[in-house]
């Protein structure tokens with residue numbers, strides 16, 4: 001077969017990481033994206049997303065000629081032995097995944113695909129999508145494989161190169177083997193299965209992570225009630241290898257581009273197919289309730305007395321859904337900001353990953369260029385993203401700029417003793433100053 005061996009459709013953080021990492025493994029990869037400006041920038045190895053190691057890999061790939069970028073999908077697909085679909089599957093009406101992009105591309109490539117090509121769904125798609133895409137393509141010589149990604153934003157390159165596992169699902173074992181062979185150099189457990197099981201694995205993984213987080217956040221509330229220290233309880237739990245300490249850090253609720261949309265999509269398909277999964281609904285509801293409770297704490301501490309936050313200026317430290325990314329999609333920080341705003345608060349926020357001009361946020365808050373500017377004349381500061389350098393801010397200066405010395409640390413990030421020395425009152429989640437100090 002002549003031409004590229006791998007095509008990647010969609011150059012978001014999943015597609016670009018997949019393309020650049022496959023090129024680094026020695027494959028010839030052609031990536032396509034509908035955004036022409038993005039394609040032009042990528043050809044010059046200019047990467048817009050914040051993903052450590054990715055710009056270097058893209059530059060290497062472009063320089064070696066193993067990684068190319070095109071605007072037209074058919075140009076990438078023609079001649080490719082394996083075609084990865086790395087397209088957005090946002091939350092659609094009623095919570096189900098919106099497959100419009102996947103279906104449109106399937107339709108676009110059906111006549112262009114090389115004889116015997118394999119199409120791979122990498123986007124998180126509902127159970128049955130591999131079958132549906134195969135039907136849309138309608139070619140007996142073309143197989144559709146599910147190969148879900150488990151890439152964390154901000155660690156995508158690392159996760160690709162050292163995966164916990166590789167899951168490949170297909171009706172045709174030969175197609176599954178061809179996809180698995182692309183990763184042959186990676187040292188990771190390989191799970192080869194049918195397409196539906198592979199598709200479900202991704203949803204189950206993200207649901208389980210969200211469930212751990214809802215558990216941790218609810219546990220923090222229980223700890224507050226009984227004067228226990230959630231950090232110590234979690235340390236005690238996490239040493240049990242059956243439980244593990246990861247994803248048990250309480251915070252302002254879970255969010256991001258995957259966990260909310262995937263848990264909602266799984267809930268929707270379960271409900272539609274008459275399967276009861278009460279844990280799933282409870283996981284989502286716990287997240288919503290937890291965020292409301294956090295906002296009530298701020299109201300209790302900062303309200304002028306009428307149960308509102310009218311006329312109260314608050315400083316928000318961090319807006320992205322986690323540290324190390326500039327992504328705001330479904331950010332729990334924004335969810336909390338909206339709830340505070342609903343109560344009448346005036347919000348000024350600082351986030352190291354965001355520039356000062358964000359017209360999309362202007363109805364909600366004002367962006368400050370420094371933490372000091374954000375806290376000036378604010379009634380309290382609220383930490384919402386776990387940017388590590390927040391620990392080392394000049395808390396004495398901040399104490400002098402706030403109108404009352406309170407910091408709500410909704411990431412349990414800061415050192416309460418350090419804040420105490422700056423004469424600031426620290427309010428964490430699931431632990432009190434006395435315990436932490």
Ligand code: UDX
Nearest residue numbers: 149150151152153247248249251254255256258321322
């Ligand atoms: C997630 C999955 O981890 C990844 O496997 C999947 O393929 C895509 O979705 P990502 O959205 O990049 O990755 O973020 P992740 O690091 O999983 O964080 C999700 C949310 O959990 C964030 O809101 C984060 O702040 C929160 N979190 C994480 C906690 O509150 N506490 C923790 O201990 C860990």
